[in-house]
Amino acid sequence: MDVMVSVKDGELWAHDSGDPGGAGGRAGEDPPLILLHPGVADSRVWDGILPRLTERHRVIHYDTRGYGRSPAPTAPFSLVEDLIAVLDHFGVARAVLVGSSMGGATAIGLALRDPARVASLALLVPGVTGADELTSPEFMAEVGRLAEAGDIDGIVALMRRTAGAAGTGDDQEVEAFLRAVIPAWFANVPHHVPDPPDYDRLGELDVPCVLAVGERDRPDVIRVNEAMARRIPGCRLVRLAHSDHFPTVREPDAVVDVILDAYAEAR
Secondary structure (H helix, E strand, O other): OEEEEEEOOEEEEEEEOOOOOOOOOOOOOOOOEEEEOOOOOOHHHHOOOHHHHHOOOOEEEEOOOOOOOOOOOOOOEOHHHHHHHHHHHOOOOOEEEEEEOHHHHHHHHHHHHOHHHEEEEEEEOOOOOOOHHHOOHHHHHHHHHHHHOOOHHHHHHHHHHOOOOOOOOOOHHHHHHHHHHHHHHHHHOOOEOOOOOOHHHHHHOOOOEEEEEEOOOOHHHHHHHHHHHHHOOOOEEEEEOOOOOOHHHHOHHHHHHHHHHHHHOOO
């Protein structure tokens, strides 16, 4: 079921698969999976693995503001507050959060802010607020230079060399994801209110966690992901040998295993 979810000063496109087994995420029921997409793609990044998840669990996924089928923001917004609004809309008291990159940072933010709503975490090449070393100054300077010049082709080429380093040939799927989301990067900057820094609070997390690092991702992302796994109590680190920042494209079967393992560990 596709719906538009009301959030503060805006709305989000979301999809609820419905529950194959009668559970729904309310108190006393099995929690649904909530899929949180990365900044390098909209929620269609999950399409290739959705059938294997929905056959077992209720799955909810959505586009963050400005991405995919969600309107661009017109007022200040918080990614964590938007996630809470989505959970409230669907009557979900408790969920297994699956966060990729930007979505990983959002998942961690909710787990620290309201741990009772998080049954477990599956983090795929995750970001985290407060980790300055997550992006090198040189990389950010190059992105800024290309953005100032309006060089979309240059931004796509840079991201393919770095975030998409595992690709070969024309890598049409990853290029399409990138071209679709670059407008959101520009539209969201004036309105996105960063959530509080969480990197130094990872030791406070008290939920089961599986974290997957892409061995062909950017070196700074790999280093931070490994450090995150060390800081999160009881976190299990999974290494995806053939993945960059697009693990659902590079190793979909392994990603499904990570998600289902995290679900099996849910409290």
